Amino acid sequence: MKRGKSLxxxxxxxxWSAVIPCFIVICIFVLSPIIQTFYGSFFNWNALTGKMTFNxxxxxxxxxxxxxxxxxxxxxxxxxxxAVLIKTILAFFVAMAVSSVKKVQGLYRSIFFLPTICTMIxxxxxxxxxxxxxxxxxxxxxxxxxxxxxxxxxxxNWAMPTVILFTIWKDFGYVFLIFLAGVQGISKDVVEAAxxxxxxxxxxxxxxxxxxxxxxxxxxxVTQVIGLLQIFISIVGLTGDSSNASxxxxxxxxxxxxxxxxxxxxxxxxxxYASAIAVILFVIIMVFTLLQIKFGDRKGDx
Amino acid sequence: MKKLLAPLLACVLLIGTFAAxxxxxxxxxxxxxxxxxxxxxxxxxxxxxxxxxNVQFDTGKxxxxxxxxxxxxxxxxxxxxxxxxYQKYRPNVKLNVTYVAWGDYWTKxxxxxxGGNGPDVFYFHNSYQxxxxxxxxxxxxxxxLVEALRKxxxxxxxxxxxxxxxxxxxxxxxxxxxxxxxxxxxxxxLTEEDIPETWEEFREIAMQLTQxxxxxxxxxxxxxxxxxxxxxxxxxxxxxxxxxxxGKQLLFDNDDFKKSMQFFxxxxxxxxxxxxxxxxxxxxxxxxxxxxxxxxxxxxGILRGELPDFEFGVFPQPRFEDKERNWHYNNPDVSMGINAxxxxxxxxxxxxxxxxxxxxxKYMLDWCKEQCLAPTKISLEDNEELASDxxxxxxxxxxxxxxYVGPTPNQMGQDLVQTLLDxxxxxxVSIDEALPNAVAxxxxxxxxxxxxxxxxxxxxADELK
Numbered sequence: 158m159k160r161g162k163s164l165x166x167x168x169x170x171x172x173w174s175a176v177i178p179c180f181i182v183i184c185i186f187v188l189s190p191i192i193q194t195f196y197g198s199f200f201n202w203n204a205l206t207g208k209m210t211f212n213x214x215x216x217x218x219x220x221x222x223x224x225x226x227x228x229x230x231x232x233x234x235x236x237x238x239x240a241v242l243i244k245t246i247l248a249f250f251v252a253m254a255v256s257s258v259k260k261v262q263g264l265y266r267s268i269f270f271l272p273t274i275c276t277m278i279x280x281x282x283x284x285x286x287x288x289x290x291x292x293x294x295x296x297x298x299x300x301x302x303x304x305x306x307x308x309x310x311x312x313x314n315w316a317m318p319t320v321i322l323f324t325i326w327k328d329f330g331y332v333f334l335i336f337l338a339g340v341q342g343i344s345k346d347v348v349e350a351a352x353x354x355x356x357x358x359x360x361x362x363x364x365x366x367x368x369x370x371x372x373x374x375x376x377x378x379v380t381q382v383i384g385l386l387q388i389f390i391s392i393v394g395l396t397g398d399s400s401n402a403s404x405x406x407x408x409x410x411x412x413x414x415x416x417x418x419x420x421x422x423x424x425x426x427x428x429x430y431a432s433a434i435a436v437i438l439f440v441i442i443m444v445f446t447l448l449q450i451k452f453g454d455r456k457g458d459x
Numbered sequence: 460m461k462k463l464l465a466p467l468l469a470c471v472l473l474i475g476t477f478a479a480x481x482x483x484x485x486x487x488x489x490x491x492x493x494x495x496x497x498x499x500x501x502x503x504x505x506x507x508x509x510x511x512x513n514v515q516f517d518t519g520k521x522x523x524x525x526x527x528x529x530x531x532x533x534x535x536x537x538x539x540x541x542x543x544x545y546q547k548y549r550p551n552v553k554l555n556v557t558y559v560a561w562g563d564y565w566t567k568x569x570x571x572x573x574g575g576n577g578p579d580v581f582y583f584h585n586s587y588q589x590x591x592x593x594x595x596x597x598x599x600x601x602x603x604l605v606e607a608l609r610k611x612x613x614x615x616x617x618x619x620x621x622x623x624x625x626x627x628x629x630x631x632x633x634x635x636x637x638x639x640x641x642x643x644x645x646x647x648x649l650t651e652e653d654i655p656e657t658w659e660e661f662r663e664i665a666m667q668l669t670q671x672x673x674x675x676x677x678x679x680x681x682x683x684x685x686x687x688x689x690x691x692x693x694x695x696x697x698x699x700x701x702x703x704x705x706g707k708q709l710l711f712d713n714d715d716f717k718k719s720m721q722f723f724x725x726x727x728x729x730x731x732x733x734x735x736x737x738x739x740x741x742x743x744x745x746x747x748x749x750x751x752x753x754x755x756x757x758x759x760g761i762l763r764g765e766l767p768d769f770e771f772g773v774f775p776q777p778r779f780e781d782k783e784r785n786w787h788y789n790n791p792d793v794s795m796g797i798n799a800x801x802x803x804x805x806x807x808x809x810x811x812x813x814x815x816x817x818x819x820x821k822y823m824l825d826w827c828k829e830q831c832l833a834p835t836k837i838s839l840e841d842n843e844e845l846a847s848d849x850x851x852x853x854x855x856x857x858x859x860x861x862x863y864v865g866p867t868p869n870q871m872g873q874d875l876v877q878t879l880l881d882x883x884x885x886x887x888v889s890i891d892e893a894l895p896n897a898v899a900x901x902x903x904x905x906x907x908x909x910x911x912x913x914x915x916x917x918x919x920a921d922e923l924k
Contacts, residue, residue: 205573205594225900290736291676292748311736313886398739402687402872407881423566425870426590427907 194432202429204422209429216433226434228409229417230441235317236413237385240324241378244332247325248377249370252336253362266337270330277327281394284323285310310395313410320395320411324385332377339373340366375453379446386442389415414438507548511818512838513610516548516811523551526808527578528795529568532558534582537829541822545815552808572596572798580809583627583796585618588866591796592626593909598797599624604810608817613835617863617913618793627793630823631832633756634776634787634861635692636853637661641770643668643678643750654774658696658722661777665732668750680732682740682749683723686880687872688790689753691864693719695786696779700923701864702905702912709901711879712894715924719779720890724883735884745769755790756831759850773850775857786923789861792832827851833858862920865913874900 164172198216200209220226255265272280287294288309296306307315343366351365367374392411397404401424405412414434422431507519530538535558546554557578559567564582569590571577583591591597600608605625609615615628647668655661665680683689694701697719700710710716726732733749741758743749745766753776762769778785795816797809816822820838827834827845833854834845845851879897882888914920 203594205569205590205596207573289738291734292738292743308736308885311885313881398685401869402685402876404873406873406877407885409877420870425904425907 194435197429198432198436200429202427202432204426204428212429216430217437219430220433220437225409225412226414226417229412229414232317232409232411233386233388233413233415236321236324236388237382239318240321240328240385241381243321244325244329244381245374245377248329248332248336249374252333252340253366255333256337256340266334269333272327273330275327277390278394280327281323281391285395288319310411311407313408316396316407316410320392323391323395324388327391328381328384332381335373335377336370339370343369371453375449378453379449382445382449383442386438386445387415388413389419392416510815511611514604514607514814514817516815516818518548520549520811521551522549522808522811524804524808525553525555526580526805526812528554528556528812529564529578529581530556530558530795531561531564531582533561534558537825538822540825541812541816545812548815549811552811554812569594569596572800575800577798577800579798579801579805580795580812581798583793585627585629585791585793585866586869588620588626589868589908589910592620596799597626598799598801598806598809599626600628600797600813601806601810604814604817611817611837613837614863617916621909621911627796629791629835629863630794631827631830631834632789632791632858632861632863633830633832633854634789634857635689635753635755636773636775636850637751637777638744638754638758638762639751639772639774640744640747640749641772643747644772647750651772655777657780658777659780662722662726662730662732665726665751666730669730669732671731676731676734676737677748679734679737679743679749680730681726681751681753682733682737682743683753684733684735684737684880684884685739685876686723686753687876688755688788689723690720690872690875690880691788691867692753692776693723695788695862695923696776696782698782698786698923700912700914700920701788701867702914704912704915706865706908706910706912707902707905709898709905712898717890717894720879720883722779724890727884744771756850756854759831760829773853775853784922785857785860786919787857787861789863791835791863792826792830833861859919862917862923863913866910868904868908868910870904871901874904 197209199211199213201212201215202209251269255262255269258265288296290296290306290308290311293306293309295309299306309319310316347369348361348365351361356364392413393404393416396406396411405416405420415438418431418434418438421427421434506521507517510516510518528542539556542554542556546552565584565587568577568581569587572581572591573594573596577596583597599605599620599622605615608625608628612628615625618628619625649664649667653664655664661681667680668678669676669680670678691701694711694716697715699713699715702708703710727735737743738746738748740749740752740754741761744752744754745762756773759771759773762771776785776787795813797806797813801809820836820842823834823836823839824842824844826832827839828848828851831848831850831854833851834840834842839845840855846855875897878900879893882893882896883890914923
């Protein structure tokens, strides 16, 4: 491997002077809280008084015995799996379709991206009213068509699928735009060469476009998984009430691990326990991310 | 290197998000203050006019310094006169009053007080006792003030913390009442003569008020969901305590509670007077799609503020036919707290402001009137102005049936709704099946909760099992 020309002292000094301020900011606002979270997970931690009593692995053993934490993890995986799967497939095909449109492509991009730039909590509240089973607009329209609408967010069986639908609607635009950029970045020469070799229709997509989009697909999946495994703001907006009694309900069917961490930390004020769950979730995300990269990067082109 | 990038990103996003939530929020809104007078203690030679009977405020007392006060924004309409008068009586005290939106108040106040930036005096609610008092963020009232308060107010010692000190007292009591829409009530041919005394009569009236189109409910006869607070009353209505004496066990798993709960569940699932998926009680009552709801008295203040033309009535919770009386869960409003970090001088100023608040009937009258509370101040017990308010009148007439349970954990409401009521109403789980899980969940919360229930201190405690 050819080594680059070494930097002069002046250049090195300039480089460090550019990096150090950012490094300090990252240390204070990113690394320090991370380290404190990990450290705090071994303590019974009262954030208000600052009193920390060492309790070893008690928070972790309590977490593994907590049936509600298990439920929240299952909810989180369920939501993440279906939301990522549906969003990715849908965004890919819509991107393919839009890329083939010559006119008003900008309009499509704007329309699909619009929900992404709307405030999460505000859209969640609006959806909650639209989806109210007995007074909501959606079931009103369904009733006009002779269809009895489901209980949406108030039905334990429908609540999480409804959250998944909302998540897809809300974040679809971002995934779509990344795919669209990827599709448009594929060299026409490659596609035409493949078509001359007889790859048309499905074969063109399967053997030419999809492999070329693998890095983008992996990026899309990894960033979505990381985001969805931490989801909680939209759940609060969709299910919360003035007393917070229904938040994450009904029957904890929409309580995700991110929401559970928030509730333990800022409603029950068990910061040590919340830190332990955050560390557990971090490890899970780390493992999932590594697996996704390993299996999505077989040709080393990520 | 590239492979390390994504896990690192995951790490940063996950714990960064969590950590961001824990950052102390800096001060947001600030308001104005005013008010004054002079005076204050209870034992010195008075220098001005004396306000109050046992808690006494000397309007001529000379005080100086600066006092920071926080109150929630909606309370400005009834608390500002106190600050205005205080400023008038104490011209050498600079009073800085900050009004904070209710939604932010309970997030900010603990963080600001613990961070050393909190106000000297602040609005408080007893449901935050575990968080604020037991964490050492509040200073107890002085013995002198407490002694005087005992003579002017009812039930002062019921609010003692585990260390025996008094950090706040109840300024007014408020238990759940039944709200009814007068127009819908009249449409159903009902008059005030029909106000029910028993839940069994109530059930008939609720059915009468229910309006349906096919299977769809257009007007719910009685809507109590989400019932996070009402569930507590189901135990008291059945003549049962809520908690074991040490506060570590929820005592719902008994036949009396099950019978009581089954009654209310049947109103939804058998009688069809409402549906578990109907819009929540408060909103649907405002919309005119619920004829009757259960709620605390504060809701009357909300209705009067938001819908001044809306005609509603209030009556006491009925009793069950087989009970001689009803018992209610008292959800009191309490007095302001003092920051534990106040030094001697600041504490003296803080108590001086509180002394004016406690001593004068004027502020307590507004406090109770605006929040629809039954006064705990003895001098206001027979106050005609309060008794003429239809909501407060109902509370005052029924106040002897009200039991203060203590500062129950905030988490309990969610535990009960999601592990008890939701499974029964939404998933068809039987009460027998759901109850042990719910009790176990609440007991898990109570295990780490440091408190002592006050149910047994009630004057009517011996009537409960």
